[in-house]
Amino acid sequence: MQLTGAEIVIRCLQEEKVDHVFGYPGGSVLFIYDELFKQDQIKHVLVRHEQAAVHAADAYSRSSQKIGVCLVTSGPGVTNAVTGIATAYMDSVPMVVLTGQVPTAYIGQDAFQEADTVGITRPCVKHNFLVKDVKDLAATIKKAFFLAKTGRPGPVLVDIPKDITNHKCEFVYPKTIAMRSYNPVVKGHAGQIKKAVQLLLDAKRPMLYTGGGVILSDAAEKLTKLTRMLGFPITQTLMGLGAYPGTDGQHLGMLGMHGTYEANMAMQHCDVLLAIGARFDDRVIGSPAHFGQVPRKIIHVDIDPSSISKRVKVDVPIVGNVPDVLDELIKQLEAAEAKPDAKSLAAWWKEIDGWRGRNSLKYKQGKELIMPQYVVEKLYEVTGGDAIVCSDVGQHQMWAAQYYKFDKPRRWINSGGLGTMGFGLPAAMGARFANPKATVACVTGEGSIQMNIQELSTAKQFRLPIKIICLNNGYLGMVRQWQEMFHGNRYSESYVDALPDFVKLAEAYGHVGMRIDKPGDVEAALKEAFVKHKNELVFLDFRTDPTANVFPMVAAGKGLSEMILAEEL
DSSP states (O other): OOOHHHHHHHHHHHHTTOOOOEOOGGGGGHHHHHHHHSSSEEEEEEEESHHHHEEEHHHHTTTTSSEEEEEOSSSSHHHHHHHHHHHHTTTTOOEEEEEEEEOOOGGGTTOOTTOOOOHHGGGSSEEEEEOOGGGGHHHHHHHHHHHHHHHSSSEEEEEEEGGGGGEEEEEOOOOOOTTOOOOOOOOOOOOHHHHHHHHHHOOOOOOEEEEEEOOOHTTTHHHHHHHHHHHEEEOOOOGGTSSSTTTTTTTEESSSTTHHHHHHHHHHHHHHEEEEOOOOHHHBBOOHHHHHSSEEEEEEESSOOOGTTTTSSEEEEEEEOOOHHHHHHHHHHOOOOOOOOOOHHHHHHHHHHHHTTTTTTOOOOOOOSSHHHHHOOOHHHHTTOOSSEOOOHHHHHHHHHHHSOSTTTTTOOOOOOSTTTTTTTHHHHHHHHHHHSSSSEEEEOTTTTOOOTTTHHHHHTOEEEEEEHHHHHHHHHHHHHHHHHHHTOOOTTTOOSOOOOOOHHHHHTTSSSEEOSSSSGGGHHHHHHIIIIITTEEEEEEEEEEOOOSBBOOOOOBTTTTOOOGOOO
């Protein structure tokens, strides 16, 4: 059966059981859009900016076990999408990006809306392809899906010239793909796992440290089993929240630059550290030199061998798929005659409870100004802790991570590695499409929300009942906090002047807008939004204390135990 390249693209997506594509049409992809029009198996979501298409596909993937797909045109369509692609790459999110390109004969001729897509995106994709023959199209798309979801996941881009979408060939979609140069290790080395088990059993001050890799590999259930079996304390990165229940007593909260006092101190002073699906990045351990001052044995489990001993030298590297390695760890621990030393563990927990007693997340809610932490706590209460929470980037992101206790994986969707403002609203859209019955909230700030606020139009078109929780302090809050603490209170360009009336703006897009100025109105406003306006998008503009800062805080270049606490200022 002879099909055009455009028909082949659609058939490939159908073979991969893709049900949503996020995109924006343009000249180079019109044949593909024509074929989308002719079928009803795949639903296309028209965004209002290509960056939003990629963010929505990204969150669609993060909040489900599916691969997000987006489709953009050549030239500015691709360059608009690059920020979203880089966001997904930094957080290892599986995604397939389909991009249009000028006709093959025009490539390199500075044609209208031409861009070197392969060259531009090479540093921020797991892999990319330029299709030069329609006969290669089906196999290339199959490779893209295979690469995106296996090994360390990531975005894969397929650049398709316009003429290729109109050429014809016989359609055959490969059932399997074998790539000689790509064979990620799945099973962990048995000898290394045995060493790890012995270290865990001999530990006096053990610690589990887990990251986004646990969630991406759907290993949360196995992690919970291992943690409870051992009785060890556990901390999670910003990207790992929800892999282990945040309300459980063994969970010490998030660690890192804005982690809890107890998590950071336990991380710094443990004698055996089991790191799973995490990469010891700068926002997590602060200064590697300071971290290395305390001798400890480190076991590191990761699918990506290049992430092991990259920033911190480890003693027992285990390359493998997290669920497979956890299975073997649990199996060997269950079979072991020895058990962790109960007396040493009890003494360790006593020390941790002392650190917990500092209550490093405490704050004061007065009668006049709304504290942003209070809004997040009330959001948690009103939603029963069961919402999918997407966030933008800034102070509001950290408060959401600190005060919303995630008990399940894939409920916390944010930009960690790249720190992309404008991520929150399109991410909430993608999460809602992937989970049509879920309660979805977008926690944002008055600066971030304006970066992709045009997506209020998309939300209206598709009747997405997202609740936007805007913690409006009139500043680029995290920038202002750093300027206050490290730049002599010189607030250079961090004040967001000439803010719009968000209530009227939301109403102009056809949504519900609410402004909340008093602490006593916070809970009632949230209940009204989530109950009375359950099926509508509601923009809640909370006017919060402009001087509120995020604590604890580890300053850049400092160590985990060198935290600044609120009461110390």
